[in-house]
Amino acid sequence: MLIIAWELTAACNLSCQYCRASASHEPDRDELDTDEAKRFVESIAPLKPMLILSGGEPLLRPDLFPIIRRAVSLGIRVSLASNGTLITTELAEKIADSGVSRVSISLDGADAAMHDLGRGQGSFEQATKGIENLRGRVDFQINFTVTRKNQSELIRIFDLAEKLGAAALHI
Template sequence: MISVTKLLFMDEYYGDALRYSHNAHRMKSGAAEGMGPVVVWNSTRTCNLRCRHCYMESDGQKYDGELTTEEAKRFIDDLAEFRVPVLLFSGGEPLIRPDFFALAEHAAERGVRPTLSTNGTLITRDVAQRIKDLGVGYVGISLDGLADV
């Protein structure tokens, strides 16, 4: 993964030390010493798109078996106890979860830095402001498509 922040602005990003430190490849689970691993959580299979490249084979329906808000908060509590430094909400489309902001806030309150991998289609000015206000440390937006540019 290339840190665009570092590439464009020659500025350090919070996650750089977790990924690019000299001994990162030797660390258990790729984690910084004394910390648990960075966790990527496919928090929902539901998505508002149906991309050919996506491994989730998702669509706009609600899927059975996903964690409830309370179950998800207990999961985040477990991650905090394991000293996970970063939780990447992924999916499907994590912004479709009606409790996404509550879960991201819960993660931050527990000392787990929330980050987000999204297709970007649900980000409005208000959503972007809420993401910023919660202290989401990273938002990744896929730039995939079928047409030549």
């Protein structure tokens, strides 16, 4: 299966210490507009990929759901990669209704003490609340990047993923 990971926006509500996407609080001026984004989706549809929409934080993009709906209407399997902090009950319903097949939430530790070190105070609580809001509506997975600081968390993050009902744990 072909997988396309698209950093849909640079905008993000967090300022993670190690962000590989160089995210900022504002979208990048060179991001595709809605029509361009839909044309991009149409151009990849013949490849029958799985499309992972990430960022930054893709949930900050105002036209996210029209882009998702266009991709799904073309038979593309769509996943979201999110920090989870913005996922309210209402947004979880909207995600499920749009046809997203899975949401990945990044956690850097099995508790706030470890996770919040790199992502900001309160981000663990917000992310796990986002996960709770997704539960029963759309599959979710937990992404965990192993670092020197959190390598001792591996067993605990596995246990947390099971407890939360994650469909997968990607390390």
